[in-house]
Amino acid sequence: MTDTPKHSVSVAGVVVDDAGRTLAIQRRDNLAWEPPGGVLELGESFEDGVAREVLEETGLAVEVGTLTGAYKNMNRGIVALVFRCRPLTAPSPSTNEAVQCRWLSAREVSELMSEAYAVRVLDALSGTTHARAHDGVDLLPAEPDPLLGPPGAELRAL
Template identity: 60%
Template sequence: MSDTAKHSVSVAGVVVDDSQRVLLVQRRDNGHWEPPGGVLELNETVEDGVRREVEEETGVSVEVARLTGVYKNVKRGIVALVFRCKPISGSARPTEESSNVEWLDLADALSRMDEAYAVRVSDAYQDVPAIRAHDGVQLLTRL
């Protein structure tokens, strides 16, 4: 069926250390603060994609713990799968994709991000996965 909508799938890792700090990146392309993530490649598992994206953007290797939310950017047709992760090795550092990489307490982290990304981080501190839609900046539904 040629009218079937096409979606892109992305993955992101909300990396939380033993002090409950979260690892955020400031993207080089737009200057926005977000949890590390990106497009899932066709030949990789979801968990491998999360590990790859987090390490590429932060220099930190992670263990993928659990799914914390599913988010759809309705303007761009992107479905994001977000996972809580635990750091296992490496040091946070800027990369080709990230101009800044920082461990932040939750309140500081949330204050730096647009609502559509801040909710991904706050949802990762909850026990039940969330399902939400946004326009790239603001939430469209609140569940």
């Protein structure tokens, strides 16, 4: 089974301050706004990976909290695990990986980030756990659940 495709696993931290704002970075390589995160290293726990990536990209130490979502880039085979975090220190205005680090409101997250990244932050703020697929930019339609019917049917039934 050596021809079996492999997935890459990444982790990200949605850092939320006392005012309910989220820390985002503007990446140096493509200028896109995203929550801080990156590839999970071999032998590294999820929580250690999140703390390391947030520190590398923002200069901010965090307490890693709960898993808020799993997201798969269907085009690139990347599975991202997102955790809600609490800041322990102040972020740097910029880092080697980020042109700038900035606290954003939920509205600013929706305006500045592509849908595939904004949903990770908004899901983390919602307080529930989500599993979603995307193409790198936009969310892909959810497959209907054979027990629940089309996505959202369980909400309409309430």
